[in-house]
Amino acid sequence: MRRGVLPVVGSLITQAQRPECRLRPILLEPSIRTFDRRVRGQEITDIGRRGKRVMIHLGNQDVIVIEPRMTGLVLLADPPGPEHLRLRLTLTGGQNEQLLFWDRRGLGTVRLLSADEVQVKVDDKLGPDALLVTHTELKEKLKTSRREIKVALLDQSVVAGIGNLYAAEILFLSGIDPRTNCDCLTGPQWKRIQTATHAVLQEAIEHEGSTLSDGTYRNALNGEGGYQNYHRVYDRVDQLCIRCKKGRIRRIVQAQRSTFFCPKCQQRRGLHHTIRTI
DNA sequence: CATATGTCCTGAGAGC
DNA sequence: TGCTCTCAGGACATAT
Numbered sequence: 001m002r003r004g005v006l007p008v009v010g011s012l013i014t015q016a017q018r019p020e021c022r023l024r025p026i027l028l029e030p031s032i033r034t035f036d037r038r039v040r041g042q043e044i045t046d047i048g049r050r051g052k053r054v055m056i057h058l059g060n061q062d063v064i065v066i067e068p069r070m071t072g073l074v075l076l077a078d079p080p081g082p083e084h085l086r087l088r089l090t091l092t093g094g095q096n097e098q099l100l101f102w103d104r105r106g107l108g109t110v111r112l113l114s115a116d117e118v119q120v121k122v123d124d125k126l127g128p129d130a131l132l133v134t135h136t137e138l139k140e141k142l143k144t145s146r147r148e149i150k151v152a153l154l155d156q157s158v159v160a161g162i163g164n165l166y167a168a169e170i171l172f173l174s175g176i177d178p179r180t181n182c183d184c185l186t187g188p189q190w191k192r193i194q195t196a197t198h199a200v201l202q203e204a205i206e207h208e209g210s211t212l213s214d215g216t217y218r219n220a221l222n223g224e225g226g227y228q229n230y231h232r233v234y235d236r237v238d239q240l241c242i243r244c245k246k247g248r249i250r251r252i253v254q255a256q257r258s259t260f261f262c263p264k265c266q267q268r269r270g271l272h273h274t275i276r277t278i
Numbered sequence: 279c280a281t282a283t284g285t286c287c288t289g290a291g292a293g294c
Numbered sequence: 295t296g297c298t299c300t301c302a303g304g305a306c307a308t309a310t
């Protein structure tokens with residue numbers, strides 16, 4: 001998303017408005033009147049990212065923080081449909097006329113924050129970025145946690161940027177059962193999680209994300225992503241595991257969210273050991 | 279404090 | 295066809 005909207009760097013915002021929408025409005029902070037007044041005339045100086053949030057930096061040091069959640073899209077092109085348009089920034093001085101936030105479910109949020117507020121309301125709440133996190137950081141943060149590793153990887157205060165789909169893919173590459181408690185993981189396993197995290201996310205970014213069967217996710221030009229064609233476990237219930245070619249992908253629920261994994265090559269260690277000990 | 283659960287929304291697809 | 299049910303790349307308030 002960040003890469004997709006990078007072309008608006010250097011443009012000026014001439015107006016911010018909430019398009020007509022019969023649906024419940026998304027969370028917008030501050031209210032549109034104040035928001036519009038504060039962004040009018042500001043130059044977009046940079047597009048950044050904190051975890052899964054897109055950060056639009058303005059000339060006066062304010063930042064528009066967009067949190068797309070499940071179905072939010074940041075678009076330069078026309079949206080997938082006329083409904084669900086939540087915010088329009090009219091632009092001038094560049095190649096793009098507008099930057100849109102479109103969100104079918106409406107769970108996403110847009111906030112305009114000062115630099116100080118970004119620190120307190122965004123940065124302080126997030127762990128190290130998933131693309132930069134070290135295995136030592138992961139281990140130190142979680143080695144005494146009793147939570148299941150899949151659930152812990154989704155906690156943005158532990159590590160920022162891993163979503164449900166990617167947590168499943170990461171643990172498959174790591175060869176670790178998603179139900180394993182964090183306090184049972186070994187040093188080499190933490191290392192594998194780190195390596196897999198970088199590999200999966202890097203790969204997904206290169207393919208511009210995953211457009212799932214519901215077709216919701218789009219890049220900034222309303223085009224589909226390509227990473228769905230490379231999913232190893234996500235949404236592949238009952239399919240033969242591509243690695244061991246023996247196990248069939250299982251779907252379980254952890255913390256109210258789907259997890260996909262291969263029961264054959266993602267096994268919890270220690271079973272034999274336990275039996276021997278007994 | 280750490281961890282678990284319910285909730286905010288709309289829409290698509292499965293099953294009857 | 296039309297209905298109900300379940301589920302969806304998430305995060306947070308509240309309960310335990």
